[in-house]
Amino acid sequence: MSYRDKLSGLNKDLLSRIDQTQSEIDWLRNASGCDLLDMATDSLNYRPIKGVAEDYSAVEFGNLSRGELGELLSPFFVPGTQSVEDLCDQVYLCRAFANPRLVTEKISTKVDETVEAFPAKAGDILTGKNPGDVLDPFILAANIELISSGSLPKAIEHTIGHKILMKIEDMLGHLHESTFGEMRGNFRIPEPGGKKEDKETLNRITNPFPGADVGQVPTIDKPEAIRLFQVKSKTGSAKGGDGTRLGQQLSTLQQEYGAETYYVSVVGNTLSGHRSRGAVVKASPQTVVLVGEAAHNELTQSEAGGELLLRAYQRAFRRAAERSGYSFAGVTKSIVATFDNEARRHGEDFITVWLHEAIDGEVSAQDSRMYRPRSVRG
Numbered sequence: 001m002s003y004r005d006k007l008s009g010l011n012k013d014l015l016s017r018i019d020q021t022q023s024e025i026d027w028l029r030n031a032s033g034c035d036l037l038d039m040a041t042d043s044l045n046y047r048p049i050k051g052v053a054e055d056y057s058a059v060e061f062g063n064l065s066r067g068e069l070g071e072l073l074s075p076f077f078v079p080g081t082q083s084v085e086d087l088c089d090q091v092y093l094c095r096a097f098a099n100p101r102l103v104t105e106k107i108s109t110k111v112d113e114t115v116e117a118f119p120a121k122a123g124d125i126l127t128g129k130n131p132g133d134v135l136d137p138f139i140l141a142a143n144i145e146l147i148s149s150g151s152l153p154k155a156i157e158h159t160i161g162h163k164i165l166m167k168i169e170d171m172l173g174h175l176h177e178s179t180f181g182e183m184r185g186n187f188r189i190p191e192p193g194g195k196k197e198d199k200e201t202l203n204r205i206t207n208p209f210p211g212a213d214v215g216q217v218p219t220i221d222k223p224e225a226i227r228l229f230q231v232k233s234k235t236g237s238a239k240g241g242d243g244t245r246l247g248q249q250l251s252t253l254q255q256e257y258g259a260e261t262y263y264v265s266v267v268g269n270t271l272s273g274h275r276s277r278g279a280v281v282k283a284s285p286q287t288v289v290l291v292g293e294a295a296h297n298e299l300t301q302s303e304a305g306g307e308l309l310l311r312a313y314q315r316a317f318r319r320a321a322e323r324s325g326y327s328f329a330g331v332t333k334s335i336v337a338t339f340d341n342e343a344r345r346h347g348e349d350f351i352t353v354w355l356h357e358a359i360d361g362e363v364s365a366q367d368s369r370m371y372r373p374r375s376v377r378g
Contacts, residue, residue, distance in 0.1 A: 003218050003226050006257050009204040017187045022217045024098040025185035025301070029220065033061035040090040043100065046083070049076050062095030063303040089311040096183050096300065096308040103182045107175060107316035108323070114171040115324040119160050120331055122338040126354070135159070137355040144351065152350055153336045160332055173233045176266050177213040179312060180231060180299050187215045189228075200245075202252060211249025212261070219301065227260045228253050229299060235265045235274040235291055243276030247283025254286055261287045264295035266309075 007015065028036075033056030041048055052072050053061050064072075069088040077084045093100035119125050126135050140155060148154035181188025192199050192207040202210050209215060212228035219227070230246055232238060238246065250261040263280050268291035271277060277289045290298055296305025343350040364370045 001224070003224050003258075007208075007226070010208050011205050014187070014190075014208065018215070018217060021185060021187045025217060027098070028058050028062075028095065028184050031058035032056070033058055036061050036091060036094055039094045040087060043094065044086060044090050046087060049073065052076075058095065059302075062091060062308075065304065066092075066307060089315060092304065092308050092311045093315065095302070096312060098184060100312075103179070104312060104316050104319065106182070107179060107312060108319045110171065110175060110178075111316055111320035112323060114167055115320060115326050117167055118326055118331075119163050119335070122335045125156075125159055125163055125335065126357075134358045135354065137351060137358045140354065141351055152339065153332070156336050156339065157332045160328070160335065164328075169233070173237070175313070176233060176309075177231050179309065180214045180229070183300055183308070185216055185301050186299070187217075189213055189215055200249070202256060209253060211246050212253060214299065216299070216301075222260070225258055225260050227262065227298075228257075229262045229264055231299075232263075232265045233267060235268045235271075235277075237265070238276035241279075243279025244283050246276070247280040247287065250280070250287045251284035254284070262295075262298060263287055263289045264299065265291040266295060268292045 004015075004018075007018065010018075033053030034050075036058040037049060037053040056064075066088055069091060070084055073087055074084045077087075090100070093104070097103045127133065140159065143155040143158055144150060144152060148158060178188055180186055189209045189212050192203075192210075199207065200210055201207060209228055211230055213231040214229040216227040216229065218225055228250070230250065246263065250263065253259050254261055261284065263277070265274070268274075271289065271291055274289065274291065280287055280289060288298075293306060296309065297303060299305060300308050302308060339350045339354075342353055346353045364372075
């Protein structure tokens with residue numbers, strides 16, 4: 001029975017994407033190094049380059065390190081220009097994606113949405129979406145004294161940077177799944193809608209792969225088994241009982257489709273200290289747990305997996321930065337000026353002003369013995 005037969009009954013759109021995925025990886029497996037280099041130069045509107053990739057297959061050429069690629073390609077460019085670096089990146093992107101421009105634009109659009117949520121005014125760092133989530137005045141005091149040399153402007157800069165990095169971290173968790181899902185040989189498994197229990201239950205139409213984020217058509221050495229990946233950003237991303245639940249789901253996928261299953265963390269260089277590995281493997285002994293380079297290389301079927309992901313992100317981040325015009329320095333200066341004005345208005349230093357803003361309030365809103373939610377208080 002072929003792997004496509006094992007997938008009978010799946011949503012037609014998903015089956016169509018899987019067939020497209022197979023075609024994309026087949027091109028790479030059968031193409032020459034010259035084919036891959038020609039695709040890269042053509043997409044950048046560079047003139048063709050000959051005498052470089054003739055001895056490589058496309059897979060081999062795309063597996064070269066960036067230093068090796070640069071050494072091969074640099075004689076064809078004026079020293080000190082960006083052109084050779086751009087071409088090296090484009091080789092990786094063409095090796096990774098059938099349509100690099102479209103994928104880069106998809107990533108950039110998601111980055112644009114995140115940048116739009118970056119702090120822009122004082123209120124953005126003083127209070128979160130939840131009105132009870134206020135900037136901790138005691139952490140701010142520690143920031144000022146311990147890492148900012150007594151400087152409020154430096155402390156505000158660190159606070160804004162922290163807020164931004166938290167948003168970027170959350171963004172990357174979602175980007176990893178979608179970007180790996182666009183790579184040659186891979187398909188993104190969509191998140192099912194509906195109730196929580198519906199998301200946990202296997203249904204070949206609405207939820208065919210619960211517990212997996214990315215699917216991969218079979219490798220050459222195992223042509224009958226699809227591969228299914230649960231993708232985490234780091235080894236500590238899974239919480240509580242997630243390990244056992246994920247293991248049970250991955251075990252079910254093995255039984256249902258004859259799939260090979262993987263539990264991977266994008267960042268990390270050792271399995272030592274992996275918080276949920278034991279629970280996953282206990283529930284699903286056949287699942288392979290991978291971190292770091294080993295995870296990248298399996299997900300990309302490449303020896304340069306990390307490079308493929310990094311270059312895609314760098315290109316997209318650069319484009320998003322150019323479009324957004326977000327000025328970290330400008331925002332910091334504006335927020336510091338707001339805080340200075342507040343301090344002068346109250347005749348106190350700002351940390352004192354904010355202490356009372358953060359903790360003062362009506363007792364009836366702070367004491368559970370008297371508190372009534374707004375909907376009850378009418």
